Amino acid sequence: MTQRRHRHPTPQAELRCKCGQAIKRFWSFCTSCGRPLVWRDDPPITNAECYYCGWVVSDLHSYCGWCGADIQEEGVSSPEPLKAPRGFRFDGHCDWDCGGGVQYPMAYCPWCGGEQEWEDTAYEGSCPHCDRGVDDAMDICQWCGFDATGSDLIDRALTRVRRLLLVSRIRDWGYRVLLRPGVSGVDPRSRNIIEIDRSYVMGVRRRDEIPWSLLVGLVCHELGHSFLYHHWPFTHTEQFTRVFGEANKAYRVSDDTWVDFQRKKVSSGNAQHVTAYAATHPLEDFAEVFRFYVTRRGRMKELLAELGRQRKDVIVYEKFLLLHRFVRSLRGWR
Ligand SMILES: [Zn+2]
Ligand SMILES: [Zn+2]
Ligand SMILES: [Zn+2]
Ligand SMILES: [Zn+2]
Ligand SMILES: [Zn+2]
Numbered sequence: 001m002t003q004r005r006h007r008h009p010t011p012q013a014e015l016r017c018k019c020g021q022a023i024k025r026f027w028s029f030c031t032s033c034g035r036p037l038v039w040r041d042d043p044p045i046t047n048a049e050c051y052y053c054g055w056v057v058s059d060l061h062s063y064c065g066w067c068g069a070d071i072q073e074e075g076v077s078s079p080e081p082l083k084a085p086r087g088f089r090f091d092g093h094c095d096w097d098c099g100g101g102v103q104y105p106m107a108y109c110p111w112c113g114g115e116q117e118w119e120d121t122a123y124e125g126s127c128p129h130c131d132r133g134v135d136d137a138m139d140i141c142q143w144c145g146f147d148a149t150g151s152d153l154i155d156r157a158l159t160r161v162r163r164l165l166l167v168s169r170i171r172d173w174g175y176r177v178l179l180r181p182g183v184s185g186v187d188p189r190s191r192n193i194i195e196i197d198r199s200y201v202m203g204v205r206r207r208d209e210i211p212w213s214l215l216v217g218l219v220c221h222e223l224g225h226s227f228l229y230h231h232w233p234f235t236h237t238e239q240f241t242r243v244f245g246e247a248n249k250a251y252r253v254s255d256d257t258w259v260d261f262q263r264k265k266v267s268s269g270n271a272q273h274v275t276a277y278a279a280t281h282p283l284e285d286f287a288e289v290f291r292f293y294v295t296r297r298g299r300m301k302e303l304l305a306e307l308g309r310q311r312k313d314v315i316v317y318e319k320f321l322l323l324h325r326f327v328r329s330l331r332g333w334r
Contacts, residue, residue, distance in 0.1 A: 026066075026105055027142035034140040039066075045087035058085040063113035065106035070113065081111035105143075128153060128179045128198050136178060136193050150179025153201045157215035161294075164220065168298035170327055173230045175223060186222055191229035194222045217291060224290025225283065234326060243318045245282035266292065268310040274319070289319045293327075300324055 017023050021032035026039055041049050041056040048059045053067035060078040064071050071077075081100030084090035088110075090101040100111030105118050120126075120133025127134045127141040128150035134141050141148040151158055158177060165172065179198045186194055196219060204210055228247070234240055235247035266274055273279040278288035296303050300320065307316055 024142070029140055029142050029145040031134075031138040031140050031142050031148065034145055036145070041087075046085075056087065057110070058087060060085040061110035063108055063110050065102065065108050065110040068108040068113060068115075078111075081109075125178065125180050125195075128202065136176065136190065149176065150196075150198060150201075151177055153179055153198075154196065154210075154215055154219075156210075156212055157219055160212075160216050161219050161223070164216075164294045164297060165223075168294050168327070169331060170227070170294065170298075171331065173227065175226050177219060184218060184222055186225040186229065188229050191226055194219065194226055196222070217295065220291040220294045221287045223294070224287030227290060228283065228286050231326075231330075239322055243315055243322055244285050247282050247286075249282055251281060251283075266306050266310045266312070271311065271313045272315055274307075274312070274316055285319070286323075289323055293320060293323050298324065298327065 015023050015025060017030040017033060017035060017037070019030060019033040019035065021030050023030055023037065027037055029036055038054045039056055040054060041047060046056055046058045048057050048061075049055065050057045050064040050067060050069060050071060052069040052071075053064060055064065055066040057064050057066075057071060059073070059076050060082060062072040062077045063069065078085070081094070081098050083101035084103065088101075089103045091104040092102055094100045094102050094109040094112060094114060095116050096109060096112055096114035098109060098112035098114065100109055102109055102116055105120075106116055108115055118132075123133030124135045126132065127144060127146070127148050129141060129146035129148075130144035132141065132143040134143075134148040138148040140146070146152070154177070162172075173192070175192050175194055177194045177196060179201065180195045181198055182195070184195060184197045196215070200215060200218075201210055228235065232247075235244075240247070267276060270276050270279055273285055274288050274292055278285040292303065296306075303320055304317060307320070
């Protein structure tokens with residue numbers, strides 16, 4: 001009786017860029033340093049590399065699946081489209097129905113040269129520059145080599161926000177701003193990730209049409225959520241619940257509630273809250289107080305005077321004072 005041999009797949013050595021970043025085979029760029037990557041026939045399997053881009057190909061291919069170059073050779077290339085020659089995997093049929101197979105993430109069909117589209121389902125979000133899949137932690141898009149966060153598209157707003165936080169003496173708690181499709185917000189499960197709806201910026205023809213001051217306000221509001229999730233035990237304190245209420249209160253704020261983040265002034269009318277939107281939930285209340293605190297550079301004198309002019313109740317002063325004291329306590333301020 002022969003003993004069945006246990007088969008263990010050889011563990012693949014983790015691939016790393018020269019900079020140390022973990023990378024995946026067939027990414028075009030390193031997601032950390034942005035270096036262009038070249039995937040050669042290494043270890044040698046096909047003994048063929050594209051003359052133009054240097055990436056691994058098969059002699060049977062008519063086109064380079066990576067750069068699209070015509071690499072056809074009479075008597076060598078397969079006259080018929082194949083599914084997957086040696087060294088390659090069949091991940092799907094060519095988008096152009098030539099009958100050949102393509103491997104993820106080939107940009108071109110190696111048989112007919114037709115451009116291929118892939119859905120990158122294994123990633124958390126999408127790159128604002130090329131729309132392909134990227135993860136939240138990536139700085140550079142592995143497909144197009146541009147800023148995967150989209151921060152470059154809202155740099156004017158982010159520079160302003162960083163400056164405001166600095167002068168408000170709020171230390172960077174490691175937040176990341178990502179430009180993504182859909183609504184703006186912060187998921188408590190990834191409290192340092194601030195997603196900003198990319199439609200504010202994308203589809204806008206000229207840079208001067210971008211609503212910069214609205215974006216600054218919006219980012220500051222969302223930062224307020226992130227900041228509070230980051231310091232969640234603060235919400236359990238007696239002072240917090242007394243002025244803001246229960247942070248765990250059921251959330252019934254609809255996504256499309258109109259919030260005018262461009263508003264420069266504290267609104268009058270709602271005596272207990274800094275803005276009408278702040279009245280929707282304790283978390284929104286805090287985020288709005290945070291937004292005003294930061295956009296006023298933490299200058300309490302000016303803020304309190306402004307609250308006075310708008311005839312706010314004492315409770316609104318207390319919200320700002322509580323945040324002010326909390327910010328100072330974090331810095332070990334004397
Ligand atoms: Zn790198
Ligand atoms: Zn090539
Ligand atoms: Zn094809
Ligand atoms: Zn991209
Ligand atoms: Zn909010």
